[in-house]
Amino acid sequence: MRISLRHNSDRLALLTGRPKLLSVGYSADPSIVARALPRRADDERKNVLLLGGNGFVGMHFLHDLLDDERIEKVYALVRPKGSNSGAARIARQARKYKMALPESDKLVVLEGSYLEPSMGLPEARYEELLSEVDVVIDAAGGTTHEYPYSRYRREKVLPTVTLAEFCLTRRFKTLHVIGSVGSEVYTRLRDFYRPSFFFCGYSKMKYVVKHLSLRMNRDGVPIHVYQAPFALGGPGTRFKDPGMEYSFWNMVWHMVQQGRTYQFGGTNPMVAGDVLTRAVLNNALSQAPRPISYPVTPVTNEQLAERLGLDLVPYKEFRRGLVRTNRFRLGEVKWRNPIASARREWQRASFVRSLFPRCLPELLTSIDTAVRAPAVPLNAGIPAIDVLVENARNIRKIAKDLPALARAEQVATPKKAA
Incomplete structure (x- = not known):
């Protein structure tokens, strides 16, 4: 199964403000391919591939996946940095955010990058992922807003297409991409040409990822997008965030x-990190995941x-x-x-x-x-304004x-x- 983004159609969509111009090519009908692939029964425990497990939101995913009885194994793909291994980077982030990960033999830390062919993994390990993974959660990618769209296109848009292809190879897998409510600022053509911080290359990338995901989902690709807001610290991090x-x-x-x-x-728009990850996991592990979700607990x-x-x-x-x-x-x-x-x-x-x-x-x-x-009830537990105030009290400058x-x-x- 081969999937491609056609003819720079994403750039054309941004130039004209028309997401319908996004064009995706398939070597076969994705809905037919999806039905033909083997998959686990709904009541079977699932294997999950987590991308970006060493980020702030990724750490919450890692914690909840290891603690979830519906999960059999968690593959966490982490890029090594210098002399620090992937496992060491995860441990460092856990200390940084005061998060105690559950002791579990579910976790398999893989050192590689989803930007590289075969995710930068040895062939045998990559084949294992193709054959064993049931759910892919993409929480990877930087959050800085200072780069042009062309860079984010290389680092997020095109890899999303590659991940969709991965999910229709060897075994049926669902792909769950963390998007951003920031992409909702584009409502008119002139918005794509505003110079403000909110209309930067990062927001354009999230806009393309949203509409590209919805387009592929309509075509039969099992991809689902979550328009996440600012993810703040919750009780699990003692209200500490970036x-x-x-x-x-x-x-x-x-x-x-x-x-x-x-x-x-x-x-x-905001949400506690643990509330965000619970919403994503509950949708990802449901029998009929929603194509798009807005896990937000707003504050006035x-x-x-x-x-x-x-x-x-x-x-x-x-x-x-x-x-x-x-x-x-x-x-x-x-x-x-x-x-x-x-x-x-x-x-x-x-x-x-x-x-x-x-x-x-x-x-x-x-x-x-x-x-x-498309509001979705969230089990927030703590009022959003209390989450905000407690995080603010942990930020010395504020x-x-x-x-x-x-x-x-x-x-x-x-x-x-x-």
């Missing part, structure tokens, strides 16, 4: 610094204002004050190294404007509309400026990581 690496926390920090947030009738700006002690003001007023406070200042330039210093100061001011573009309420409304339409009100409200956390 922190200021997230644009979400940078936005919250600026709100805290201003002492106010903006009035908005919609919601902000009214909740943010109440818990973080912020004033609510109109968005134009909020943005005007924020831009004025963070404008480029010659006084901040260090004249011993003026060029580099001026560049950093300009980038800082530009980043703030990009993080809070004039169209922010509009794009958040687009995300909110998409999230609510916590030092939080008011006493937010600090006084406690959420019970386990003494040991789940």
